[in-house]
Amino acid sequence: MANTGKRKGRRERxxxxxxxxxxxxxxxxxxxxxxxxxxxxxxxxxAWARPRSGKYFATMNPANGRKLSDVAYAGGKDVDAAVAAAxxxxxxxxxxxxxxxxxxxxxxxxxLQERAREFAVLETLDNGKPIKETRDVDVPLAAQHFFYHAGxxxxxxxxxxxxxxxxxGVVGQVIPWNFPLLMAAWKIAPALAAGNTVVIKPAETSPxxxxxxxEVFMQAGLPAGVVNVVTxxxxxxxxLVTHPGVDKVAFTGSTEVGKEIQRAVAGRGVDLxxxxxxxxxxxxxxxxxxxxxxxxxxxxIFFNQGHVCCAGSRLLxxxxxHDVFVRKLKRRMxxxxxxxPLDKNTxxxxxxxxxxxxxxxxxxDAGVQEGATLYQPECELPRGGYWFAPTLFTGVSQTQRIxxxxxxxxxxxxxxxxxxxxxxxxxxxxxxxxxxxxWTDKGARILWMAARMRAGVVWNNTFNRFDAASPFxxxxxxGFGREGGRQGLRxxxxxxxxxxxx
Ligand code: NAP
Ligand code: MG
Numbered sequence: 001m002a003n004t005g006k007r008k009g010r011r012e013r014x015x016x017x018x019x020x021x022x023x024x025x026x027x028x029x030x031x032x033x034x035x036x037x038x039x040x041x042x043x044x045x046x047a048w049a050r051p052r053s054g055k056y057f058a059t060m061n062p063a064n065g066r067k068l069s070d071v072a073y074a075g076g077k078d079v080d081a082a083v084a085a086a087x088x089x090x091x092x093x094x095x096x097x098x099x100x101x102x103x104x105x106x107x108x109x110x111x112l113q114e115r116a117r118e119f120a121v122l123e124t125l126d127n128g129k130p131i132k133e134t135r136d137v138d139v140p141l142a143a144q145h146f147f148y149h150a151g152x153x154x155x156x157x158x159x160x161x162x163x164x165x166x167x168x169g170v171v172g173q174v175i176p177w178n179f180p181l182l183m184a185a186w187k188i189a190p191a192l193a194a195g196n197t198v199v200i201k202p203a204e205t206s207p208x209x210x211x212x213x214x215e216v217f218m219q220a221g222l223p224a225g226v227v228n229v230v231t232x233x234x235x236x237x238x239x240l241v242t243h244p245g246v247d248k249v250a251f252t253g254s255t256e257v258g259k260e261i262q263r264a265v266a267g268r269g270v271d272l273x274x275x276x277x278x279x280x281x282x283x284x285x286x287x288x289x290x291x292x293x294x295x296x297x298x299x300x301i302f303f304n305q306g307h308v309c310c311a312g313s314r315l316l317x318x319x320x321x322h323d324v325f326v327r328k329l330k331r332r333m334x335x336x337x338x339x340x341p342l343d344k345n346t347x348x349x350x351x352x353x354x355x356x357x358x359x360x361x362x363x364x365d366a367g368v369q370e371g372a373t374l375y376q377p378e379c380e381l382p383r384g385g386y387w388f389a390p391t392l393f394t395g396v397s398q399t400q401r402i403x404x405x406x407x408x409x410x411x412x413x414x415x416x417x418x419x420x421x422x423x424x425x426x427x428x429x430x431x432x433x434x435x436x437x438x439w440t441d442k443g444a445r446i447l448w449m450a451a452r453m454r455a456g457v458v459w460n461n462t463f464n465r466f467d468a469a470s471p472f473x474x475x476x477x478x479g480f481g482r483e484g485g486r487q488g489l490r491x492x493x494x495x496x497x498x499x500x501x502x
Contacts, residue, residue, distance in 0.1 A: 034121040036208065039070045042078055042231065043214040045085035046224025052077040057233070059207055062128035063341050063350040063385040071207050074230035076239050079199070082228040083245040086170045086197040089225030094167045094195035098154030105153060105192060107220035109146035112139070112185075115216065119209055123181055124341045126208040128350030128386070129304050131342050141466055142185035145484075148468035149189035152489060156194060159486055164496030167195035168271055169247030171492070172240045174261075175210075176253045177203035177352055178307040178408075184210045186483055187250055188227055189468075194492035196248070199228045201240050205353050207231040241265065250491070251275070252309075255406075255432075255477045273481025273491045275309070275473060277406040278434030280455065281427035282312030282463065283417070286320045288439035292461070294328045297412070300437060300463035302336060302348055302390050306410040307356070309478075310435035312463050314403060315414045316426055322416045326394060329414075333390045334377040348410060351386040360388050360409035367393050367402035372413065398429055406432070420445060424452045433475030437463040456482070 039056065041048040053075030058067045074082070093101070112119065119142075120134035129138075156165045171191045175183035180202055191198050202210040210229055217227055230236055234257070241249045242264050248271035251261050255276040265272050282300050284293045300312030317325050341349030351357045368374055372393040381387040393413040396403050402413050417423040427436055436455040438446055450458040456474045459465060466472070471485035481491050 034118050034125070036069050036122070036125070040072060040207070040211050040231070042072045042074055042082065043211065043227070043229040044078070044082045044225075045088070045228070046218070046222075046226075048214075049078075049081070051075065052081070057204065059126055059205060061125050061385070062205075062352050063125075063382070065385050068125060069208065071211070071231045074201070074232040074236045074239075078232075079230055079236065079239040079243060080245075082199045082230045083170060083172075083240075083243050085225035085228050086199050087245055089223060090167075090170060090197045092223060093192075093197055093226050096195070098156060098193075098195075101193060101195065102150040102153035104220055104222050105146050105150035105189060108216055108222065109143045109150060111216045111219050112143040112146065112213075116140070116143070119181060119212065121342070122212055123209045124349070127177065127180060127206045128341055128352050129307075130346040130349040131344055132346065133304060135344075137466075138179060138182045141468070142181045145182075145185040145189040145468045149193035149489075152190075152486075153193040156489070156493065159489060160493065160495055165194075166494045166496060168492060168494055169196060170245055171196045171198050171248045171250060172243060172246035173198060173200040173250045174237045174241060174253065175200065175202055177206040178304060178309070180206040181209035181213065183252055184213055187252070188213075190483070190489050190492050191250075192226065194489055196492055197226050199230060199240060199246070201230050201232060201237050204231075204233045238264070246270065248272070248491070250481075250483075255479075258479055271491065273473075273483070274479035275481070275483060276434075276477060276479035277408075277432060278309045278311070278474065278478050279314060279404070279406050279430045279432045280310055280312045280435040280437065281314045281316055281430070281453075282437040283423050283427060283439065283449070284315070284317045284321070284325060285423075285438070285440035285442075285445065286318045287441040288321075288461075289441070290321060290325055290328060293439040294325070294332050296437065296439060296461070296463045297329060298332055298336070301412040302333075302410050303464050305348055305351055305388070307352055307408055308464065309406075309408075310457060310464065310472075311408075312435075312437050313407060313412060314427075314430075315412055316417050316423055317414060318423075319416045319418050322414075326392075326414060330375060330377065330392065333375075333392065334379075336377070336379070336390050338379050338387065338389065339382055348390065351388050351409065354386060356408065357386040357388060360407055360411060363402055363405060363407045363409075364391060364411060367396070367400060367411075367413070370400045370402070372396045372400060372402060398426065404430070420449060424449060428452075428454045431477045434473075434478035435459070
């Protein structure tokens with residue numbers, strides 16, 4: 001276990017001192033677990049920098065509403081400096097052999113593993129998700145993304161045989177708050193493997209793990225300017241994605257902002273990938289192993305408080321088992337432990353922000369007003385911070401807002417279907433198309449259904465399983481382009497004329 005300010009001298013910290021601003025005096029509330037600086041700067045050109053904007057903003061712990069740290073606000077000039085640093089680093093980085101780039105990425109992955117506990121605690125503090133998840137999912141998967149892409153860095157010729165493989169250039173990346181470290185790894189690792197340099201903007205409400213990742217880059221000796229981190233708000237994101245020095249934009253976030261970005265880059269010759277929202281159908285057939293399906297459905301919607309773009313938020317149960325399934329599901333929901341995200345027994349942590357809590361409440365109220373039946377197990381929610389109980393709606397219809405809109409919270413709606421054809425029709429009756437899930441005992445049915453579902457990922461007899469080797473992405477309003485797997489690397493290269501004769 002790597003960690004904490006309490007065990008001084010165990011691990012050498014990179015020198016982060018900059019004009020006396022960075023002291024690692026821990027913020028009062030987090031001293032037990034991980035040291036959090038009172039203030040963070042921007043990471044530009046391999047060093048910490050004060051923001052030219054002169055502004056800072058606070059990031060909070062959603063479990064108690066208290067401030068964790070002040071973080072630099074990147075204005076337009078800061079984004080200019082970060083893009084310039086990435087441009088300067090590009091020739092050196094892109095001319096390194098794939099083997100050399102791989103060494104850096106392997107080093108990053110290993111340091112991340114060594115410091116896993118520290119990252120898990122920090123992510124839980126800044127985001128509100130349970131430590132069980134940051135420890136077992138977010139941090140290991142983030143490391144896996146660096147390992148996986150390190151493996152490709154010297155094999156791009158094999159991935160695109162006979163073609164001249166070149167990096168795209170400077171990549172501007174914007175990520176959301178629901179998987180802050182994982183999204184950063186997901187975006188940065190393939191970009192670097194293919195020889196690009198990066199400017200990344202984390203979400204305003206969860207910037208701390210992306211900033212700590214910069215320490216890992218320093219520890220791994222990553223050359224200056226290869227990755228730059230600009231913290232800020234939506235305006236910072238806009239400055240980045242519209243910056244003339246950026247050759248490719250990769251965005252994960254809401255459909256609304258995704259559309260705005262698409263308009264902003266249109267006609268500028270900038271490559272774009274968009275990973276946006278979702279409203280996944282989760283189907284349970286009569287022949288499914290129902291107890292396992294209950295576990296899958298619970299994981300599908302209550303994992304990460306439902307702040308998951310691919311969450312299985314629309315449950316469709318075959319008519320004959322609807323009543324028994326809902327009974328089992330309610331009983332299981334009663335055993336979900338909601339509370340202190342740092343407690344390793346907690347299943348569901350805090351809602352990420354006040355705004356998100358308001359949105360969840362608004363949609364749940366709309367569900368009740370539109371006539372759906374609400375169920376919440378008895379559960380005592382902590383005081384302070386932002387909390388919402390696991391919620392189930394039965395008696396829903398396809399037209400209700402809770403069925404059509406992405407809630408991005410722990411709210412599941414249930415309806416029924418009779419035939420596989422009807423299941424497909426209902427599952428596809430959405431403007432999104434990111435993911436779906438099917439529980440059935442019949443292999444042939446899985447294949448039949450999966451071929452007809454308009455969703456980028458279709459899980460069978462499991463849900464919310466992720467792997468760096470598996471491409472992820474959507475259709476329709478869920479965006480375009482794939483991330484992860486061989487397909488994900490395509491977005492980070494330009495392919496030239498064939499190198500092979502003929
Ligand atoms: P969001 O409001 O779209 O924000 C996403 C990121 O974009 C944040 O860093 C945000 O900055 C930034 N941003 C806001 N306005 C911008 C603009 N005009 N130009 C450029 N950047 C801008 O989404 P969110 O509420 O943070 O995240 C939740 C959404 O993300 C959900 O809809 C979810 O489905 C989606 N999501 C999708 C995937 C996927 O892979 N498909 C994965 C995770 C999440 P600030 O935070 O500083 O405002
Ligand atoms: Mg926070």
